[in-house]
Amino acid sequence: MHHHPLGISSADIDHMGHVNNSVYLRWVQEAVIDYWQKVAPAEAVARHLWVALKHEITYRRPAFLDDEVIATVVAEGVQGARAFFSTIIKRGEDVLAEVKSSWCCLDAASKRPARLAKDVVQRFLPD
Secondary structure (H helix, E strand, O other): OEEEEEOOOHHHEOOOOOEOHHHHHHHHHHHHHHHHHHHOOHHHHHHEEEEEEEEEEEEOOOOOOOOOEEEEEEEEEEEOOEEEEEEEEEEOOEEEEEEEEEEEEEEOOOOOEOOOOHHHHHHHOOO
16 A cells, blocks of 8 residues: 655646546556555666556545645556556545556566566565
C-alpha cells in the first residue's frame, strides 16, 4: 500500500467549481508511478517504464480547491507484463473516487512489453 498526497491548483477547477474529472486520471498516474519509484529498486526503475492500459473510475464526491486529498494505491496483481492497481482517492474519511487500473510494463530502451523479475514483483505483492 502506498499513500500519495495530491495537490489541487486553480487550473484543476472546472466551470462547476470542483476538480475536473480529467484531473483524477492525472492523480492516479502520479500516484501509481510514485509507488513504483518508491518500491522498486533503482535499477528496475531505470530499466522500465509504465503505460496505462485502462482506468475504470467511480466518482463518489467532488473535490474542491482547498481540500487536502490523498491517493492510496494497492497493487492487486501482476500477469506477464501487466500490473493491476486499485487507487482510492480520499478527503479525510470521505471517498472521492475509486479507481481500478491496468498498466503495461515496458523496457525503457526498446519500448516493448517487459516482464518484471520475481524479486521486483514481490516488493509489490509479498506472499
